[in-house]
Amino acid sequence: MKTFDSLFAELTERAATKPEGSGTVAALEAGVHAQGKKVLEEAGEVWIAAEYESDEKLSEEISQLLYRLQVLMLGRGLTLEDVYKYL
Ligand SMILES: N=c1c2ncn([C@@H]3O[C@H](COP(=O)(O)OP(=O)(O)OP(=O)(O)O)[C@@H](O)[C@H]3O)c2ncn1[C@@H]1O[C@H](COP(=O)(O)O)[C@@H](O)[C@H]1O
Numbered sequence: 001m002k003t004f005d006s007l008f009a010e011l012t013e014r015a016a017t018k019p020e021g022s023g024t025v026a027a028l029e030a031g032v033h034a035q036g037k038k039v040l041e042e043a044g045e046v047w048i049a050a051e052y053e054s055d056e057k058l059s060e061e062i063s064q065l066l067y068r069l070q071v072l073m074l075g076r077g078l079t080l081e082d083v084y085k086y087l
Contacts, residue, residue, distance in 0.1 A: 008070050008080055015074050027071045035072040042068045 002010075014024040027035060042065040049058040073083065 004066060004070075005080060007067065008073070011067075011070050011074055024071060024074075028075055032072065032075045035068070035075045038068045039065070039072055 011024050014022050015028055018025050027038070042061065046058065046061045046065050049061040053061075073079075
Protein backbone atom coordinates (compact mmCIF):
# COMPACT_ATOMS: atom_id res chain seq x y z
CA MET A 1 0.00 0.00 0.00
CA LYS A 2 1.17 3.51 -0.78
CA THR A 3 2.26 5.66 2.17
CA PHE A 4 2.79 9.40 2.61
CA ASP A 5 6.54 8.90 2.15
CA SER A 6 6.27 6.64 -0.87
CA LEU A 7 3.82 9.01 -2.56
CA PHE A 8 6.21 11.91 -1.92
CA ALA A 9 9.04 9.92 -3.49
CA GLU A 10 6.83 9.20 -6.51
CA LEU A 11 5.85 12.86 -6.91
CA THR A 12 9.48 13.94 -6.51
CA GLU A 13 10.36 11.61 -9.37
CA ARG A 14 7.51 13.06 -11.49
CA ALA A 15 8.82 16.56 -10.82
CA ALA A 16 12.31 15.54 -11.92
CA THR A 17 11.44 13.53 -15.02
CA LYS A 18 8.27 15.41 -16.10
CA PRO A 19 6.52 12.52 -17.86
CA GLU A 20 3.87 13.49 -20.40
CA GLY A 21 0.31 13.32 -19.08
CA SER A 22 1.25 13.64 -15.42
CA GLY A 23 -1.30 15.66 -13.47
CA THR A 24 1.39 16.35 -10.90
CA VAL A 25 3.64 17.97 -13.49
CA ALA A 26 0.72 20.15 -14.62
CA ALA A 27 -0.08 21.08 -11.01
CA LEU A 28 3.56 21.99 -10.36
CA GLU A 29 3.70 24.11 -13.49
CA ALA A 30 0.52 25.92 -12.39
CA GLY A 31 2.48 27.51 -9.53
CA VAL A 32 2.15 27.95 -5.79
CA HIS A 33 -0.98 30.13 -5.95
CA ALA A 34 -2.93 27.40 -7.80
CA GLN A 35 -1.41 24.69 -5.59
CA GLY A 36 -2.53 26.55 -2.47
CA LYS A 37 -6.07 26.95 -3.82
CA LYS A 38 -6.24 23.19 -4.37
CA VAL A 39 -5.17 22.59 -0.78
CA LEU A 40 -7.94 24.87 0.45
CA GLU A 41 -10.51 23.26 -1.88
CA GLU A 42 -9.62 19.75 -0.74
CA ALA A 43 -9.58 20.80 2.91
CA GLY A 44 -13.12 22.09 2.48
CA GLU A 45 -14.18 18.80 0.89
CA VAL A 46 -12.65 16.90 3.82
CA TRP A 47 -14.63 19.05 6.26
CA ILE A 48 -17.91 18.50 4.39
CA ALA A 49 -17.26 14.77 4.08
CA ALA A 50 -16.45 14.52 7.79
CA GLU A 51 -19.80 16.04 8.68
CA TYR A 52 -22.08 14.54 6.05
CA GLU A 53 -20.53 11.67 4.12
CA SER A 54 -19.39 8.08 4.55
CA ASP A 55 -16.11 6.91 6.03
CA GLU A 56 -15.08 5.79 2.54
CA LYS A 57 -15.78 9.19 0.97
CA LEU A 58 -14.02 10.94 3.85
CA SER A 59 -10.99 8.69 3.43
CA GLU A 60 -10.87 9.49 -0.29
CA GLU A 61 -11.06 13.21 0.35
CA ILE A 62 -8.31 12.98 2.97
CA SER A 63 -6.09 11.14 0.47
CA GLN A 64 -6.65 13.96 -2.03
CA LEU A 65 -5.78 16.57 0.59
CA LEU A 66 -2.55 14.70 1.40
CA TYR A 67 -1.73 14.65 -2.31
CA ARG A 68 -2.41 18.37 -2.68
CA LEU A 69 -0.24 19.15 0.36
CA GLN A 70 2.60 17.19 -1.20
CA VAL A 71 2.23 19.05 -4.48
CA LEU A 72 2.45 22.34 -2.56
CA MET A 73 5.50 21.09 -0.66
CA LEU A 74 7.20 20.25 -3.95
CA GLY A 75 6.08 23.55 -5.45
CA ARG A 76 7.88 25.36 -2.62
CA GLY A 77 10.86 23.01 -2.70
CA LEU A 78 10.24 21.53 0.76
CA THR A 79 11.36 18.05 1.77
CA LEU A 80 9.65 15.62 4.12
CA GLU A 81 12.35 16.40 6.70
CA ASP A 82 11.48 20.11 6.56
CA VAL A 83 7.98 19.24 7.75
CA TYR A 84 8.65 16.21 9.95
CA LYS A 85 11.00 18.15 12.21
CA TYR A 86 7.92 19.98 13.53
CA LEU A 87 5.86 16.84 14.25
N1 LIG B 1 -2.91 10.60 -5.25
C1 LIG B 1 -3.09 11.27 -6.26
C2 LIG B 1 -4.15 12.24 -6.37
N2 LIG B 1 -5.10 12.63 -5.50
C3 LIG B 1 -5.80 13.57 -6.15
N3 LIG B 1 -5.34 13.77 -7.39
C4 LIG B 1 -5.83 14.71 -8.41
O1 LIG B 1 -6.88 15.46 -7.87
C5 LIG B 1 -8.08 15.26 -8.63
C6 LIG B 1 -9.25 15.19 -7.70
O2 LIG B 1 -9.34 16.43 -7.14
P1 LIG B 1 -10.62 17.33 -7.33
O3 LIG B 1 -11.59 16.97 -6.26
O4 LIG B 1 -10.12 18.73 -7.38
O5 LIG B 1 -11.25 16.84 -8.69
P2 LIG B 1 -11.39 17.61 -10.02
O6 LIG B 1 -11.70 19.03 -9.74
O7 LIG B 1 -12.34 16.82 -10.85
O8 LIG B 1 -9.94 17.44 -10.64
P3 LIG B 1 -9.11 18.47 -11.49
O9 LIG B 1 -10.04 19.00 -12.53
O10 LIG B 1 -8.61 19.50 -10.51
O11 LIG B 1 -7.95 17.63 -12.05
C7 LIG B 1 -7.88 13.95 -9.33
O12 LIG B 1 -8.63 13.88 -10.51
C8 LIG B 1 -6.39 13.99 -9.61
O13 LIG B 1 -6.18 14.84 -10.75
C9 LIG B 1 -4.29 12.98 -7.57
N4 LIG B 1 -3.46 12.82 -8.63
C10 LIG B 1 -2.47 11.90 -8.52
N5 LIG B 1 -2.28 11.14 -7.40
C11 LIG B 1 -1.19 10.13 -7.36
O14 LIG B 1 0.01 10.80 -7.71
C12 LIG B 1 0.86 9.94 -8.44
C13 LIG B 1 1.32 10.66 -9.70
O15 LIG B 1 0.23 10.96 -10.51
P4 LIG B 1 0.46 11.65 -11.95
O16 LIG B 1 1.26 12.86 -11.74
O17 LIG B 1 -0.90 11.95 -12.45
O18 LIG B 1 1.18 10.64 -12.77
C14 LIG B 1 0.04 8.66 -8.74
O19 LIG B 1 0.43 7.67 -7.81
C15 LIG B 1 -1.36 9.07 -8.46
O20 LIG B 1 -2.14 8.02 -7.96
